Amino acid sequence: MASIKINxxxxxxxxxRVIDKLSLEVKDGEFLVLLGPSGCGKSTLLxxxxxxxxxxxxxxTIDGRRVEQEPPGKRDIAFVFQSYALYPHxxxxxxxxxxxxxxxxxxxxxxxxxxxxxxxxxxxxPDLKRTVGDVARILGLTGLMxxxxxxxxxxxxxxxxxxxxxxxxxxxxxxxxxxxxxxxKLRTSMRAEIARLHTRLGGxxxxxxxxxxxxxxxxxxxxxxxxxxxxxxxTPRELFQNPANIFVARFIGTPPMNLIKAEMNLGTLRVGEAxxxxxxxxxxxxxxxxxxxxxxxxxxINSRPxxxxxxxxxxxxxxxxxxxxxxxxxxxxxxxKDADQDDDSIMISVNGYSALQVGQRVHVSVDTSGGVLxxxxxxxxxxxxxxxxxxxxxxxxxxxxxxxx
Amino acid sequence: MRREWLFILGxxxxxxxxxxxxxxxxxxxxxxxxxxxxxxxxxxxxxxxFSVFVEVFSAVPIGTWLRNSAIVAGGTTILxxxxxxxxxxxxxxxxxxxxxxxxxxxxxxxxxPEAMLLxxxxxxxxSFDLLNTLTGLILVNAAFGVPIVTWIxxxxxxxxxxxxxxxxxxxxxxxxxxxxxxxxxxVAPTLAATAVIAFFHGWNEYLFAQTxxxxxxxxxxxxxxxxxxxxxxxxIHLVMSAGIIYTLPAIIFFLIAQRYVVSGLTAGSVKG
Numbered sequence: 001m002a003s004i005k006i007n008x009x010x011x012x013x014x015x016x017r018v019i020d021k022l023s024l025e026v027k028d029g030e031f032l033v034l035l036g037p038s039g040c041g042k043s044t045l046l047x048x049x050x051x052x053x054x055x056x057x058x059x060x061t062i063d064g065r066r067v068e069q070e071p072p073g074k075r076d077i078a079f080v081f082q083s084y085a086l087y088p089h090x091x092x093x094x095x096x097x098x099x100x101x102x103x104x105x106x107x108x109x110x111x112x113x114x115x116x117x118x119x120x121x122x123x124x125x126p127d128l129k130r131t132v133g134d135v136a137r138i139l140g141l142t143g144l145m146x147x148x149x150x151x152x153x154x155x156x157x158x159x160x161x162x163x164x165x166x167x168x169x170x171x172x173x174x175x176x177x178x179x180x181x182x183x184x185k186l187r188t189s190m191r192a193e194i195a196r197l198h199t200r201l202g203g204x205x206x207x208x209x210x211x212x213x214x215x216x217x218x219x220x221x222x223x224x225x226x227x228x229x230x231x232x233x234x235t236p237r238e239l240f241q242n243p244a245n246i247f248v249a250r251f252i253g254t255p256p257m258n259l260i261k262a263e264m265n266l267g268t269l270r271v272g273e274a275x276x277x278x279x280x281x282x283x284x285x286x287x288x289x290x291x292x293x294x295x296x297x298x299x300x301i302n303s304r305p306x307x308x309x310x311x312x313x314x315x316x317x318x319x320x321x322x323x324x325x326x327x328x329x330x331x332x333x334x335x336x337k338d339a340d341q342d343d344d345s346i347m348i349s350v351n352g353y354s355a356l357q358v359g360q361r362v363h364v365s366v367d368t369s370g371g372v373l374x375x376x377x378x379x380x381x382x383x384x385x386x387x388x389x390x391x392x393x394x395x396x397x398x399x400x401x402x403x404x405x
Numbered sequence: 406m407r408r409e410w411l412f413i414l415g416x417x418x419x420x421x422x423x424x425x426x427x428x429x430x431x432x433x434x435x436x437x438x439x440x441x442x443x444x445x446x447x448x449x450x451x452x453x454x455f456s457v458f459v460e461v462f463s464a465v466p467i468g469t470w471l472r473n474s475a476i477v478a479g480g481t482t483i484l485x486x487x488x489x490x491x492x493x494x495x496x497x498x499x500x501x502x503x504x505x506x507x508x509x510x511x512x513x514x515x516x517x518p519e520a521m522l523l524x525x526x527x528x529x530x531x532s533f534d535l536l537n538t539l540t541g542l543i544l545v546n547a548a549f550g551v552p553i554v555t556w557i558x559x560x561x562x563x564x565x566x567x568x569x570x571x572x573x574x575x576x577x578x579x580x581x582x583x584x585x586x587x588x589x590x591x592v593a594p595t596l597a598a599t600a601v602i603a604f605f606h607g608w609n610e611y612l613f614a615q616t617x618x619x620x621x622x623x624x625x626x627x628x629x630x631x632x633x634x635x636x637x638x639x640x641i642h643l644v645m646s647a648g649i650i651y652t653l654p655a656i657i658f659f660l661i662a663q664r665y666v667v668s669g670l671t672a673g674s675v676k677g
Contacts, residue, residue, distance in 0.1 A: 087569060
């Protein structure tokens, strides 16, 4: 149990600065997820915390103790690798016991015969055996104790890796994409298992992933990173509902938040041909370019035109069982595209099985209660209805979610 | 089917080329001295003359020679491996100034013919009182063995996933612990292979032993057996029987070491 403070940490590889002046605090017992695309510096940050990479500058404090100059073994942390990194020549039991054996290890125990005898003695110690046995029981590894890692399945190996981390009862658990090598079904069950472990052990967890579903389901807080900079840190709900900028908006959620270019004028938001009242908006005169962020569930599809709807053509229909994703290309409306996006469609989530056909003309209206406005220049969030005090906005269009046309 | 037969035939031919000299040694060793020069040579070993392998022990001090050879080969093996592990690890894992030069330097030592170094080494050994000692032979053999063993071990250590070492660092291991407790067990097959190389290097070495050893007490078997071939008489059956006895310990050592030369030991430690 420990809190972590990272203060102005920077990391440079040659001329490349991958993390620049990053500060972050992880509270005692928290499950913090470091989320971000590949190359955003999240794994580097975790490795810096572990002591596997030296910091270029800055301070790291774990449980009130400065650790940035300490070797990994002295930081009271455990690390779970993406590749499991089990010791292939040791059995499951020896793998799990390894950190405890090394705690009592002396250099002369490397000597051929005497060392072997002493190592056996440590391994047979009843206290150590009990601890290892307890960990194995929690993880369901009791029947596999004498097996070598190469005879185990991916999920079993990952559990051994977790066991090796748990056995030392560290203050902090660091996990570097521990589930990304597992198949989808196993990943779901291991996700729940790790979340249960967190509740059971009560330690401080820092978990790196690029998978937003893992982040949303496991983390008590998420720090979303890009280019070595934390874009937003908050609860999964905060990141989902109130993204700090358009990067966060597009990164969290599947499909991501739609970003629609709009004009704001005296509390009225114009999206193509539709206009909406936007309470709490700056009332100054003159038109301002903004980007309206709205989740696929915050849009509805109508068959008839109305002042609050924008016409468009269905460009995509995906049936996902419980709901369908409908892509619509709106007339005279520009959307803010990602670098790798070549399609102008916005994505709309419709409950159940949508009968819409590609090419069909529809009218789309926005439920602005969940909408977020971003500055068209900087991409940062301006006003959110969800966080606004007076939510009196009532769109005149009826929501078609669940009653698709 | 025809291809298969061709393959088997090919294997048999190659096997015959390798095994025939040993077979001929056996035939010659067991042929009575008077029949050695017969016009039609014997093609099969004579079972009644296997006593030559007992006779050879009383005729020549082959026991002492074999003991000397074993000391030289064993010492060379231990020294070679002991001196190579840490340089191999350093060359594999550390980045330091002059690393490439050092690695190249190790290679260059392999390009120098041993005969070229004979005279300077003789002078050196005389100064250090190493002439006529087995220690001297061990040192000189190890000096030639260490570079090649280092290179082979470096290659094996390169193959250990770095994650495993990082996991060991997290588990409170220092570099020495990592080399001894993680790297060495994982390169055990290569270690066994290099032990075979070093052992054979020491066991078979002739040039340095012939030059540096004058006393018959310190002859290794390679020099001792060669010494049987005199100017006026060549007891060929003794030479051959001693030769067979000389190869046996080496084969036994190889068979023991071979058990450890197993592949796929690192499989399953990290996701491939």
